[in-house]
Amino acid sequence: MAASVMKRCLTAAVKVKRFSPSLSARRWLLSAAYADTKLWEARQRDPQNLAELAATMDRTYNKKLPVSSLTVSRFVDNISSREEIDQAEYYLYKFRHSPNCWYLRDWSVHSWIRQCLKYGASEKALYTLKNKVQYGIFPDDFTFNLLIDTFIKDGDFKSACSVVEEVMLQEAFNLPSTQILSLYSLGTYLATRPQLTVSEERALGASLLICGLKHDSTVGLSAQLLGKALLGKVEFLKGIHAVFRGMPLFWGRGYLGQVLAVMESVAAASDDIKLSKDTLDYVNDLLQELSSTSDSESSGEESGGEEEKKEDAVDEDDQAEQAMLPKYVSRFKELSSQLESQGKLDPASFQDLVTALAGQNLATAEQQDLEQYERSMQAWEAETRQLIQREKEMREKAHEEKQERLAAMAAAQQE
Numbered sequence: 120m121a122a123s124v125m126k127r128c129l130t131a132a133v134k135v136k137r138f139s140p141s142l143s144a145r146r147w148l149l150s151a152a153y154a155d156t157k158l159w160e161a162r163q164r165d166p167q168n169l170a171e172l173a174a175t176m177d178r179t180y181n182k183k184l185p186v187s188s189l190t191v192s193r194f195v196d197n198i199s200s201r202e203e204i205d206q207a208e209y210y211l212y213k214f215r216h217s218p219n220c221w222y223l224r225d226w227s228v229h230s231w232i233r234q235c236l237k238y239g240a241s242e243k244a245l246y247t248l249k250n251k252v253q254y255g256i257f258p259d260d261f262t263f264n265l266l267i268d269t270f271i272k273d274g275d276f277k278s279a280c281s282v283v284e285e286v287m288l289q290e291a292f293n294l295p296s297t298q299i300l301s302l303y304s305l306g307t308y309l310a311t312r313p314q315l316t317v318s319e320e321r322a323l324g325a326s327l328l329i330c331g332l333k334h335d336s337t338v339g340l341s342a343q344l345l346g347k348a349l350l351g352k353v354e355f356l357k358g359i360h361a362v363f364r365g366m367p368l369f370w371g372r373g374y375l376g377q378v379l380a381v382m383e384s385v386a387a388a389s390d391d392i393k394l395s396k397d398t399l400d401y402v403n404d405l406l407q408e409l410s411s412t413s414d415s416e417s418s419g420e421e422s423g424g425e426e427e428k429k430e431d432a433v434d435e436d437d438q439a440e441q442a443m444l445p446k447y448v449s450r451f452k453e454l455s456s457q458l459e460s461q462g463k464l465d466p467a468s469f470q471d472l473v474t475a476l477a478g479q480n481l482a483t484a485e486q487q488d489l490e491q492y493e494r495s496m497q498a499w500e501a502e503t504r505q506l507i508q509r510e511k512e513m514r515e516k517a518h519e520e521k522q523e524r525l526a527a528m529a530a531a532q533q534e
Contacts, residue, residue, distance in 0.1 A: 148268055148271055148299075148300060148303060148477060148481065149264065149268040149296075149300070149481070149485065150482075150485060152485070152489070153264070153265075153268070153485050153488070153489065154265060154268060154269075156233070156237070158492070158493065158496060159233060159496075162496060162499075162500060163500060163503075164196070165193055165196065165197075165507075166197065167193045167194070167196075167197045169194060169197055169198075169199075169203060169206070172190065172193060172194050172197075173194070173206065173210070175190065176190060176191075176194070176210060176213070180213060180217070185217050185218045185219040186210075186213075186214060186217060186219065187219065187506075187510070188214075188219060188222040188223055188224050188227065188506075189503075189506045189507065189510060191210060191211065191214050191223065191227060192224055192226065192227040192230070192503070194206075194207055194210055195207050195211075195227055195230045195231050195234060196230050198234045198238070200238060201238045201239060201240060203238075204234065204235060204238055204240045204243055205243075207231065207234070208243060208247065208254070211223075211231065211247065211254045211255065211256070212253060212254055214255070215253060215254055215255040216253075220255060223255040224499075224502070225259060225495075225499065226499040226502075226503070228255075228256055228257060228258050228259075228262065229258065229259065229261075229262045231244070231247070231256065232244050232256075232258060232262050232265060232266055233262075233265070236265065236266070236269055241266070241269050241270065241273070241278075242278075244266055245266070245270075245278055245281060245282065248266070248282065248285050249281065249285065251285070257289065259291075259495070260291055260293055260294045260296075260297050260488075261294075261488055261491070261492050261495070263282060263285075263286050263291060263297055264294070264296055264297055264300055264488070266282050267279050267282045267283065267286075267297075267300045267301065267304060268300060270282065270304075271300070271303070271304060271307075276304055276307045276308040276311070277308060277313070279300075279304035279308070280304050280305055280308045280322075280323065280326070282304075283300075283301040283304050283305060283326050283330075284322045284323075284325075284326055286301060286326075287301075287322070287325055287326040287329050287330070287367070288365075288366075288367065290329070290367050292329060292330050292333055294484065294487075294488060295480060295483075295484040295487075296481060296484040296485060296487075296488050298330055298333050298334065299473065299476055299477050299480065299481055299484065301326065301330050302327075302330055302331075302338065302342055302473045302476070303470075303473045303474065303477060305323060305326055305327055305330070305342070306342075306468075306469045306470040306473050307470055308323075309323070309345070309401070309469075310468070310469075310470050317353055317356065317357055317361070320349045320350075320352060320353055321349070321350065321353045321361070321362060321366065323346075323349055324345070324346045324347070324348070324349030324350035324352075324353065325346065325350065325366050325367075325368060326346070327342045327343070327345045327346030327349070328342070328343055328346030328347055328350065328368075329346075329367070329368075330342060331343040331345075331346055335392075336392060337392055337393045337394065337395065337465055337472060338469075338472045338473055338476050340381055340384075340385060340392060340394060341394050341395040341398040341465075341469050341472065342469075343381055344378055344381045344382070344394060344398055344399075344402060345398055345401060345402070345469070347374045347375075347377045347378045347381065348374075348375070348378050348401070348402045348405050348406075349405075350362050350368075350374040351373075351374035351375035351376075351377070351378060352375075352405055352408075352409060354372070354373075354374050354375070354437070354440065355375065355409055355440070355441055355444065356409075356412075357433070358433040358434065358437040359372050359436070359437055359440075362374070372436060372437075372440055373440060373443075375406075375440075375443070375444070375447045376443070376447065378402060378447075378451070379447065379450050379451060379454060381394075382394065382451070382454040382455075382458065383454060385458065385463055386454060386457050386458055386461060386463065392463075393458075393462075393463045393464060393465040394458060394463065394464060394465065395464075395465050395467065395468060395469045395472055396464040396465060396466055397468045397469060398469050399455055399458075399464065402451070403451070403455070406444075406447065406448050406451060407448075409444060410444060410445075410448060
């Protein structure tokens with residue numbers, strides 16, 4: 120199956136030279152083996168009655184006592200319908216706001232995402248992920264991949280990019296497979312030329328930049344170029360403070376200048392690394408848009424909310440950066456001509472390049488992920504058994520203490 124996927128990707132990379140509807144309509148990336156649920160379904164199960172579990176948790180919370188992570192895990196594992204997804208969401212929220220909030224298990228998060236995907240509630244999985252502070256949903260890399268791939272298959276690249284944003288915020292671009300899926304989602308979404316708000320441009324820019332830094336290649340440098348251009352636009356319109364709020368980015372001004380630095384590094388490189396031509400076209404359009412903006416405070420786009428409007432302030436350094444725009448535009452044209460004359464503009468689109476990267480590397484990356492997933496499953500099952508044993512011992516101890524108290528009370532009454 121993996122070999123078949125690689126063959127189809129390589130064929131697509133050869134046939135398609137520009138952004139095309141056929142690529143955006145392509146609704147697969149990961150192999151069927153990756154998303155297969157057999158291993159997960161084959162794990163040792165602990166069948167439970169959800170109504171009884173819910174009643175137990177409600178009584179426990181009413182007594183101001185903490186519910187165990189094992190109880191929440193059992194509830195999520197035993198979901199059997201779309202309606203029960205909503206019930207589980209409620210108890211995930213309750214658990215997150217309880218004294219035991221830090222102990223939501225990794226396998227419970229994985230199970231939650233699995234159940235959402237199984238019962239057609241991918242939007243619920245995304246909602247709890249975006250509101251991770253309220254629900255405690257911090258997936259591992261493998262789980263992130265499953266969710267991204269689901270949205271890719273559905274053709275919902277905006278939602279796929281929303282998941283990629285969470286990967287970026289958690290700085291979880293560790294697996295090559297996650298990097299490939301993320302770049303594919305970002306490139307395909309941008310190929311549609313969507314109307315973006317400032318907050319969306321910031322999120323996409325940071326995701327492209329941080330993920331692109333993982334690849335010292337044409338794909339990686341093209342992603343960095345796009346990311347820095349989008350962040351530079353936010354900096355130009357809203358000031359540098361709007362760029363760094365809540366983002367895992369190194370503090371530094373002049374993102375549009377950094378775009379030129381990427382182009383200069385490619386021009387000076389002695390190897391065959393290039394930049395995607397359509398990436399430069401995108402940056403050129405962005406610079407032209409900024410040049411035609413007479414008032415940097417009104418870009419015709421929505422901000423991320425009232426809080427951003429109040430806190431975003433363009434200081435003197437930001438104004439000095441804005442004044443550099445004509446020089447940036449002039450230098451960009453010079454470097455574009457230089458790269459073209461050096462033959463360092465790749466005619467393939469960014470999306471084509473990422474598709475080719477998937478064809479070359481995704482099969483190997485998948486195999487490594489699946490091996491790690493099996494090891495994680497074994498560790499999760501071992502930890503679950505420990506928790507069950509500990510729960511059993513605590514119940515036995517509590518029963519013994521109760522019997523001792525009853526015996527002591529009976530003896531006192533006899534005296």
